[in-house]
Amino acid sequence: MTGHDWIYWLFGTLRWSDFPPKGDLIADCAAGIAIAAPLAVVVLLTVKHRWRWLWEEWLTSLDHKRIGIMYTVIAFVMLARALIEAGLMRMQQALAVNADGVVSPEHFAQLFSTHGTAMIFFTAMPFLTGVINYVMPLQIGARDLTFPFLNAVGLWLTAAGAGIVMASLVVGKFAIGGWSAYPPFTETPFSPGEGVDYWIWAVSLASVGSMLSGINFAVTIYKERAPGMQLFRMPLFCWCALCTAILMIFAMPPLTVATGLLALDRYAGFHFFTNDLGGNMMAYANMFWLFGHPEVYILVLPAFGIWSEVISTFSGKRLYGYPSMVFAVMCIAVLSFTVWLHHFFTMGQSASVNAAFGIATMLIGIPTGVKVYDWLLTMYRGRIRLTAPMLFAITFIACFVIGGLSGIILANPPVDFAVHNSLFLVAHFHNMLVPGTLFGLLAGYMFWFPKVFGFRLDERWGRIAWVCWSGGFLAAFMPLYILGLMGATRRTAQFYRAEYEPFLLFAWAGAWLIAFGFVALLVQLWLSVKRRDELAAPIGDPWDGHSLEWWTPSPPPEYNFAVLPKVVDTETFTVMKRQESAYRSPDSYEDIEVPRNTGIPVIIGAAACVCAFALVWHIWWAAVAGFAAAWGALIVRSFDTDQMRTIPAADVRRQHEAWLTRARAATPIDRFAELEPANRGRAVATQ
Ligand code: HEA
Numbered sequence: 001m002t003g004h005d006w007i008y009w010l011f012g013t014l015r016w017s018d019f020p021p022k023g024d025l026i027a028d029c030a031a032g033i034a035i036a037a038p039l040a041v042v043v044l045l046t047v048k049h050r051w052r053w054l055w056e057e058w059l060t061s062l063d064h065k066r067i068g069i070m071y072t073v074i075a076f077v078m079l080a081r082a083l084i085e086a087g088l089m090r091m092q093q094a095l096a097v098n099a100d101g102v103v104s105p106e107h108f109a110q111l112f113s114t115h116g117t118a119m120i121f122f123t124a125m126p127f128l129t130g131v132i133n134y135v136m137p138l139q140i141g142a143r144d145l146t147f148p149f150l151n152a153v154g155l156w157l158t159a160a161g162a163g164i165v166m167a168s169l170v171v172g173k174f175a176i177g178g179w180s181a182y183p184p185f186t187e188t189p190f191s192p193g194e195g196v197d198y199w200i201w202a203v204s205l206a207s208v209g210s211m212l213s214g215i216n217f218a219v220t221i222y223k224e225r226a227p228g229m230q231l232f233r234m235p236l237f238c239w240c241a242l243c244t245a246i247l248m249i250f251a252m253p254p255l256t257v258a259t260g261l262l263a264l265d266r267y268a269g270f271h272f273f274t275n276d277l278g279g280n281m282m283a284y285a286n287m288f289w290l291f292g293h294p295e296v297y298i299l300v301l302p303a304f305g306i307w308s309e310v311i312s313t314f315s316g317k318r319l320y321g322y323p324s325m326v327f328a329v330m331c332i333a334v335l336s337f338t339v340w341l342h343h344f345f346t347m348g349q350s351a352s353v354n355a356a357f358g359i360a361t362m363l364i365g366i367p368t369g370v371k372v373y374d375w376l377l378t379m380y381r382g383r384i385r386l387t388a389p390m391l392f393a394i395t396f397i398a399c400f401v402i403g404g405l406s407g408i409i410l411a412n413p414p415v416d417f418a419v420h421n422s423l424f425l426v427a428h429f430h431n432m433l434v435p436g437t438l439f440g441l442l443a444g445y446m447f448w449f450p451k452v453f454g455f456r457l458d459e460r461w462g463r464i465a466w467v468c469w470s471g472g473f474l475a476a477f478m479p480l481y482i483l484g485l486m487g488a489t490r491r492t493a494q495f496y497r498a499e500y501e502p503f504l505l506f507a508w509a510g511a512w513l514i515a516f517g518f519v520a521l522l523v524q525l526w527l528s529v530k531r532r533d534e535l536a537a538p539i540g541d542p543w544d545g546h547s548l549e550w551w552t553p554s555p556p557p558e559y560n561f562a563v564l565p566k567v568v569d570t571e572t573f574t575v576m577k578r579q580e581s582a583y584r585s586p587d588s589y590e591d592i593e594v595p596r597n598t599g600i601p602v603i604i605g606a607a608a609c610v611c612a613f614a615l616v617w618h619i620w621w622a623a624v625a626g627f628a629a630a631w632g633a634l635i636v637r638s639f640d641t642d643q644m645r646t647i648p649a650a651d652v653r654r655q656h657e658a659w660l661t662r663a664r665a666a667t668p669i670d671r672f673a674e675l676e677p678a679n680r681g682r683a684v685a686t687q
């Protein structure tokens with residue numbers, strides 16, 4: 001064997017030249033941050049002697065609440081990254097009208113590919129999975145998800161995928177084929193090198209993780225509801241979570257298959273999606289969008305659930321038209337599997353096929369409209385409290401209707417031929433994803449934060465964030481509708497028409513405002529942590545809530561409920577408060593079983609990450625080792641018969657009675673002193 005063979009055997013295609021410096025200032029800064037930030041965390045943890053705490057309390061935890069929080073942390077980290085990329089793209093396009101701008105076309109292509117991938121798979125998905133993880137079991141009166149171990153495996157697979165996307169900042173390059181990675185462009189002849197492989201393995205890990213989460217959520221909702229919690233008594237958020245879960249179960253596998261087949265094409269010389277030897281890229285387009293369209297509803301349905309909770313709570317009213325809301329979500333979920341072809345009207349079907357899918361697409365406007373009217377009617381004559389989440393909700397309704405209507409425009413095949421892949425399309429989908437999904441998740445974060453940590457977030461900075469995000473969104477994306485109609489195409493690094501410039505500059509200013517919005521969120525968090533004693537809300541019901549999660553202490557004990565609630569209504573907690581039975585001592589307590597912590601999911605995630613990284617670089621021995629380690633860890637776990645831990649009834653009683661005593665002693669004024677002074681009067685009035 002020659003020396004060169006040995007290098008290939010050991011390091012695959014990885015060479016020194018794949019490491020920084022890469023000779024490009026922006027790429028090197030990005031690599032620097034991607035190395036320095038985790039290093040800083042490592043140093044901080046070491047200096048503060050926090051490793052054991054992190055491992056024992058967090059990383060190995062199977063508690064759905066902690067897993068939910070860890071998902072949210074991943075989401076925030078990836079949001080920061082994807083926002084920086086978005087800002088760079090806005091800067092490039094604004095500065096590159098009849099000029100070179102700041103990044104090369106190839107770098108620009110990497111930016112929209114990583115931005116799209118990071119936002120969809122590693123920001124929005126972990127965020128919504130995190131919120132469902134945290135809130136859904138509490139709302140249905142359950143002690144955990146049905147499969148806590150599987151839940152942790154899903155988390156660590158997602159983390160592994162995010163790790164792979166982050167690694168591409170430092171080692172080699174990410175794909176330039178967009179978030180949808182269409183072949184034949186992503187086949188080896190057109191995209192040699194590691195970029196597409198990074199995309200394939202990152203997305204594969206995320207897709208498997210999400211499918212596992214979907215199964216877990218659906219089974220939990222079917223099996224773990226508290227006594228009396230009939231399906232039609234579940235809070236609307238749980239219905240949305242259920243429909244999301246079903247979409248995850250059915251929509252993720254086509255993606256896993258599509259990425260798998262693309263991998264076979266690239267690694268083993270298959271021809272599924274090539275233009276010759278019997279391949280057909282349309283098979284990919286169909287599979288990708290068979291996932292991709294339901295995916296956009298996976299992204300938006302949990303947000304619909306959050307909006308429903310936020311709007312009803314801060315309007316001091318029951319949700320208007322609950323059954324119609326439930327049927328609307330179910331209709332949207334079912335219809336979302338019948339419209340995927342609208343993403344490629346221009347790719348050669350007959351006019352009648354296009355018409356069928358166009359009509360199916362437009363039909364989704366009806367159940368969505370039902371929801372919009374129900375939200376408006378929930379607010380109508382309510383005692384509205386304009387807290388930060390509620391302000392986001394109002395912006396959402398106004399903006400989402402505009403984005404929905406632009407979707408209906410795109411659903412007309414002849415019109416779509418004119419604006420397909422233009423900035424009009426980019427405006428449409430950001431108009432759904434930013435005010436719909438992202439604002440929804442941010443509102444959920446602010447709404448449930450006091451539940452999770454026992455103190456509220458600072459309202460003033462919440463409002464500042466709201467102003468920046470809403471104004472920034474409008475400024476950044478409304479000009480894109482106009483640009484699209486003027487003919488500007490998506491995924492374009494440079495334009496040569498001077499009349500685009502003012503709109504692009506305006507959009508860039510919007511991106512800055514959004515960046516301030518993100519900083520405002522960080523300031524809000526920092527200030528709130530500093531002022532946590534003042535903002536404390538330990539009794540657990542800071543907003544005068546309706547559903548069961550507000551009936552536990554904040555933060556809730558690891559077993560969620562000392563005694564399981566008896567559910568009598570969609571708004572059981574409101575009923576309990578009215579009957580003054582919410583804080584009564586139960587007749588008896590029982591021992592509670594909770595899952596023991598285990599490091600195996602972390603090992604599986606780490607092994608999967610190694611395997612994926614090795615596959616990207618063709619380091620076969622490491623890929624096999626990673627794969628074997630992941631499955632080996634799973635097999636080891638299957639022999640572990642001591643997976644549960646019992647919390648004695650006496651401990652449960654002690655903790656619970658202490659909280660009850662405090663809760664009973666609190667007058668309504670005390671309880672709502674947990675609210676910002678401006679809102680206190682109104683909240684007390686709603687009591
Ligand atoms: C959260 C994400 C999200 C959501 C909710 C939607 C919702 C909708 N989308 Fe969008 N869409 C995307 C994200 C989303 N989309 C993305 C990411 C892409 C591009 C991907 C890519 O190419 O990279 C895309 C692309 C896309 C296309 C492809 C265009 C092209 O490639 O050329 C089309 C075409 O039909 C479309 C249509 C619609 C429609 C009709 C809805 C409807 O669901 C909207 C329904 C809502 C309303 C209509 C408003 C409220 C209703 C009323 C007030 C009632 C009255 C109105 C009527 C009865 C009409 N979308």
Ligand code: HEM
Pocket residue numbers: 083086087089090112113115116117119120124177178179180426430433434437438476489490491492511514
């Ligand atoms: C909030 C500020 C955001 C800004 C300023 C922004 C900006 C951009 C820009 C400039 C592009 C490239 C458009 C082009 O092709 O010319 C883009 C693409 C994209 N964005 Fe965003 N974005 C934002 C938020 C989001 C969010 C929250 C999501 C998803 C949840 C998202 C998902 C996408 C996707 C999927 C693409 C397409 C990538 C591709 O072409 O393959 N974006 N964005």
Ligand SMILES: [Cu+2]
Pocket residue numbers: 292293296339340342343
């Ligand atoms: Cu679609």
